Amino acid sequence: MYSEKVMDHFTNPRNVGDLPDADGIGETGSFKCGDTMKLYIKVKNDRIEDVKFQTFGCGAAIASSSMLTEIVKGRTVDEAAQVSNQDVANELGGLPPMKLHCSNLAADALQNAIADYKSRRQSA
């Protein structure tokens, strides 16, 4: 059902946890299945220097979260904002059709974290 890469990221997820001094936090829940995800980003010189996630969800949701953190780490905020759910699914070697929405969870959490970062910077 799942690719080896999905199973790898599910078994050994990268960047699990939280960042107490995060510059942006994005939370999202899937209307489809009820999974939830929280993404923390630490930004330095407009670049995502560190990223962590917490996910309450299925194997695909956890793997998508983990993969997303790998994709965005080290990228500029603007570059990261371009990352789509399809990019996450592709990097995972594909997801079963029923599980594509799990990659949305990760992409949405990222958009929310970036929006949070930008609004904090504006109000600072």
Place this chain on the structure above:
Amino acid sequence: MHSRLVYMDHGATTPVRKEVFDYMAPYFQEHYGNPSSLHAPGREVRQAVEEAREKTASILGANDDEIYFTSGGTESNNIALRGLARRRGKPGHIITSSIEHHAVLDVCRDLEKDGHRVTYLPVDPYGRIDPGSVRDAITDDTFVISIMAANNEIGTLQPVREIGAVAREKGVLFHTDAVQVVGQLPVDVNQMNIDFLSLSAHKLNGPKGIGALYMKKGIKIDALYHGGSQERKLRPGTENVPGIIGLGKAIELAGSEIPDKKRNLEHLRDRLIKGLQGIDEVLLNGHPSERLPGNVNVSFKYIEGESVLLSLDMEGIAASSGSACSSGSLEPSHVLSAIGLDHSTAHGSVRFSLGFGNSEEDIDYVLEKTPPIVERLRSMSPTYNSR
């Protein structure tokens, strides 16, 4: 990699026992006659089929001519419910429960399209149906009550005898989907006031693709299929002879072993429940005592069932879940919703269904492997970390 397989999904299907397989085997190549044929090879097979029918009738306390072989539980349900509706010929009222298997629920929904009205009775937080609510739901045109004998997901046993008594008193026919119960617990169709009963071989260590419908003598329904006189025209088509032979043998074995098997499974079940509840914030779904001997259904709070199943699978443990993510429809199980579980608790449900072959060592193994899995998934969960 894991070194062992612990199969705890007997609610989904069971392995065919060696005695059953050996008993069936000659009916593929040696005894291949068509039971409808007049010649010796045919007559010989006919006799074996009728012996299987006797065994099936015997475990239910029924007569041989009240047993109809079908392809399994789903077909038995369809033949009974649709056959009754078709016989009636005009819209009427059906009473069922909100926690039936889809093999009954979807038939009822389809019958609604034909103009029938269906009452889907609610259940209490343990998943029990109140016989009084059945009585209250009966109207002048109620023609059948269909309530499962035990729920496949949470294992809750229904007060079948009491519901049957209400049906009998009101003159309404009573069908029960008993695929989870036959071979696990004693059943007597007369004492329990049952008019129709569906059973399936692969839930009791028999082969897949074979089951039976019990229909009380004297009841008339219309056939859904046409094409031959097999199974008294109710299920025409050349019989699945090896399957029927296997069903008969599986039932014969199960019937003689019910007391021992029940005691053994209940012991293992209660050990597993107690052990799992040793983990923080684990809820038992279903009734604490009125439940199938082999059924354990728990919700691990703050984590999701499919990710638990994947993790268990990596340790060689086979279980199942009613979470939205493992349902194929992205909806949490209708059963867990009906007993009032909130979405996130339903999301963390896992069913371990024990059966023939499970041992004390299997329970030890599951209780050793599960806590670290739960701990690992919780450490990743935002809801656990912000609780």
